[in-house]
Amino acid sequence: MSDILDRLAETLEARKQASPDSSYVAKLYAKGTDAILKKIGEEATETVMAAKDGQAEKIIYEVADLWFHTCVLLAHKGLKPADVLNELARREGLSGLVEKANRNE
Numbered sequence: 163m164s165d166i167l168d169r170l171a172e173t174l175e176a177r178k179q180a181s182p183d184s185s186y187v188a189k190l191y192a193k194g195t196d197a198i199l200k201k202i203g204e205e206a207t208e209t210v211m212a213a214k215d216g217q218a219e220k221i222i223y224e225v226a227d228l229w230f231h232t233c234v235l236l237a238h239k240g241l242k243p244a245d246v247l248n249e250l251a252r253r254e255g256l257s258g259l260v261e262k263a264n265r266n267e
């Protein structure tokens with residue numbers, strides 16, 4: 163399942179050498195972190211609106227936009243989707259309620 167994320171991460175890395183005129187990702191990199199964060203905010207809002215509407219196709223489309231832009235942020239910061247997947251794997255089986263209780267100890 164993470165093959166597509168690995169391939170996307172490779173493309174996002176390669177786009178660091180691309181021209182903003184020929185690549186949407188290179189254009190975002192050139193605009194800088196704030197522009198990437200703005201897109202993430204927009205896509206998160208669009209995801210919320212799609213979920214409120216309740217149409218499965220629209221939710222999938224908007225979550226894909228959101229995931230894509232978070233992957234752009236990760237690449238811009240020198241990180242990879244695999245880093246996030248590893249963190250999720252580390253959390254696997256640890257109840258959020260238990261983790262929260264441990265935090266307050």
Ligand SMILES: N=c1c2ncn([C@@H]3O[C@H](COP(=O)(O)OP(=O)(O)OP(=O)(O)O)[C@@H](O)[C@H]3O)c2ncn1[C@@H]1O[C@H](COP(=O)(O)O)[C@@H](O)[C@H]1O
Binds near residue numbers: 170173177184188230
């Ligand atoms: N997965 C995506 C992907 N998902 C969404 N998008 C773009 O993200 C933007 C989403 O923003 P909006 O919906 O707000 O549309 P918009 O109004 O055109 O965006 P803005 O002008 O406001 O930034 C659109 O331009 C989409 O085309 C993506 N652009 C690229 N990719 C992947 O990234 C690769 C590299 O892309 P380039 O760098 O453009 O070659 C591609 O081959 C794809 O694999």
